[in-house]
Amino acid sequence: MSTTHKAHCLILPYPVQGHINPMLQFSKRLQSKGVKITISPTKSFLKTMQELPTSVSIEAISDGYNGGIDQAESFLAYITRFKEVGSDTLTQLIKKLENCECPVNCIVYDPFLPWAVEVAKDFGLVSAAFFTQNCVVDNIYYHVHKGVLKLPPTQVDGEILIPGLSSTIESSDVPSFESSPQSEKLVEMLVNQFSNLEKVDWVLINSFYELEKEVIDWMAKLYPIKTIGPTIPSMYLDKRLPNDKEYGLSLFKPMAKECLNWLNHQPISSVVYVSFGSMAKLEAEQMEELAWGLKNSNKNFLWVVRSTEESKLPKNFIEELKLASENKGFVVSWCPQLQVLEHKSIGCFLTHSGWNSTLEAISLGVPMVTMPQWSDQPTNAKLVHDVWEMGVRAKQDDKGIVRREIIEENIKLVMEEEKGKVIRENAKKWKEFARNAVDEGGSSDKNIEEFVSNLTTIS
Numbered sequence: 001m002s003t004t005h006k007a008h009c010l011i012l013p014y015p016v017q018g019h020i021n022p023m024l025q026f027s028k029r030l031q032s033k034g035v036k037i038t039i040s041p042t043k044s045f046l047k048t049m050q051e052l053p054t055s056v057s058i059e060a061i062s063d064g065y066n067g068g069i070d071q072a073e074s075f076l077a078y079i080t081r082f083k084e085v086g087s088d089t090l091t092q093l094i095k096k097l098e099n100c101e102c103p104v105n106c107i108v109y110d111p112f113l114p115w116a117v118e119v120a121k122d123f124g125l126v127s128a129a130f131f132t133q134n135c136v137v138d139n140i141y142y143h144v145h146k147g148v149l150k151l152p153p154t155q156v157d158g159e160i161l162i163p164g165l166s167s168t169i170e171s172s173d174v175p176s177f178e179s180s181p182q183s184e185k186l187v188e189m190l191v192n193q194f195s196n197l198e199k200v201d202w203v204l205i206n207s208f209y210e211l212e213k214e215v216i217d218w219m220a221k222l223y224p225i226k227t228i229g230p231t232i233p234s235m236y237l238d239k240r241l242p243n244d245k246e247y248g249l250s251l252f253k254p255m256a257k258e259c260l261n262w263l264n265h266q267p268i269s270s271v272v273y274v275s276f277g278s279m280a281k282l283e284a285e286q287m288e289e290l291a292w293g294l295k296n297s298n299k300n301f302l303w304v305v306r307s308t309e310e311s312k313l314p315k316n317f318i319e320e321l322k323l324a325s326e327n328k329g330f331v332v333s334w335c336p337q338l339q340v341l342e343h344k345s346i347g348c349f350l351t352h353s354g355w356n357s358t359l360e361a362i363s364l365g366v367p368m369v370t371m372p373q374w375s376d377q378p379t380n381a382k383l384v385h386d387v388w389e390m391g392v393r394a395k396q397d398d399k400g401i402v403r404r405e406i407i408e409e410n411i412k413l414v415m416e417e418e419k420g421k422v423i424r425e426n427a428k429k430w431k432e433f434a435r436n437a438v439d440e441g442g443s444s445d446k447n448i449e450e451f452v453s454n455l456t457t458i459s
């Protein structure tokens with residue numbers, strides 16, 4: 001074992017941005033505590049990355065496809081082949097690293113890839129599952145795994161009380177997926193995160209104790225759970241880790257200069273930042289309602305509309321914004337979200353409630369209006385509204401559309417009304433809790449210390 005490194009963790013993410021980013025940030029925390037890190041994305045994902053992290057080693061494995069999931073005939077075909085080829089190439093990689101000055105002694109894997117546990121066991125390595133969702137969502141998938149809960153479109157049984165949720169569970173509170181064979185396989189994968197989990201040494205959760213005490217305590221009776229978040233780059237928290245230079249990885253090229261320049265000209269807390277993450281596809285009718293809701297709110301807004309979504313904007317919307325005498329709105333294809341959220345001009349985040357976005361808003365103290373679309377987003381929105389009370393969930397009509405009046409009303413509530421004061425206060429409170437958790441001696445920092453010192457003992 002090397003004198004410079006205490007241990008060596010191989011990090012195995014599922015190849016999507018929302019999963020790689022939190023694992024990369026966690027890796028940097030491990031690295032700051034003396035652990036050597038090798039990140040193993042798939043070769044196909046590596047090709048799509050705009051920039052590579054410079055502070056950690058990267059050794060790709062293969063999912064069996066040159067073009068990644070887009071090349072596979074179905075989702076099932078992809079995960080089946082990934083398991084087969086991924087296990088083989090991961091095995092080869094660990095063997096190759098046996099010759100380095102500090103061989104791998106732990107695999108931190110995304111539980112979307114539960115087969116990694118078998119590889120870890122074959123080599124006698126420590127295994128740690130890294131759940132990128134919060135603990136309430138994980139607990140819901142656990143209940144589905146145990147067969148006591150079914151997700152929509154099946155009717156949800158209203159009798160079940162999930163620890164950490166303030167009321168018995170309803171269809172609108174649980175992860176939701178469209179009804180298609182593709183989605184069924186996705187749900188299967190989410191539920192399968194619990195397969196092999198009884199064999200792992202650690203279950204790491206991208207959240208922090210203060211945020212979800214009740215459910216963490218409940219789950220900790222079943223699994224060796226440790227919360228290690230929020231996993232946002234250290235430069236956005238009070239203390240920057242040594243050598244932490246990256247802002248995180250990005251799949252799309254952010255219009256950084258343009259966004260920051262525009263924000264610099266806006267008054268403090270005056271801007272609604274609007275984004276639906278990297279995957280959500282809105283209906284054209286919803287885009288139109290959103291556009292009018294933003295305009296009618298009379299607030300300044302910075303709206304991320306990915307290029308694949310742009311055709312759904314109302315006709316001439318962008319042109320009219322540019323021609324308007326006041327600089328009310330700015331539409332961009334992708335932005336540096338963390339830099340935007342920490343900007344003093346931001347007063348509210350209208351979000352799809354993806355977990356990364358939610359955790360970023362919590363860590364930077366930005367109150368939210370939530371418009372969840374699918375997967376874990378309804379549950380995250382429920383937590384933001386009912387449990388953490390740092391935002392409002394915009395109500396959909398019977399067609400599943402949030403109308404312009406509701407959007408306007410909710411933005412005003414969060415940004416200016418007396419009724420929204422408690423939300424704005426809570427946003428500040430949660431920001432403190434989030435920062436304290438990863439600060440030296442905080443709940444997540446202590447968990448990471450414990451994880452590292454255990455690895456060191458084993459080494």
Ligand code: UDX
Nearest residue numbers: 018275277278279304334335337354355356357376377
């Ligand atoms: C997906 C799921 O949809 C989400 O529900 C799940 O919790 C994680 O995986 P995504 O939809 O992309 O992720 O949402 P989210 O988790 O919020 O991640 C988006 C990431 O992209 C965030 O880290 C955000 O900072 C970043 N982003 C978003 C940008 O950097 N720029 C943008 O313009 C928009």
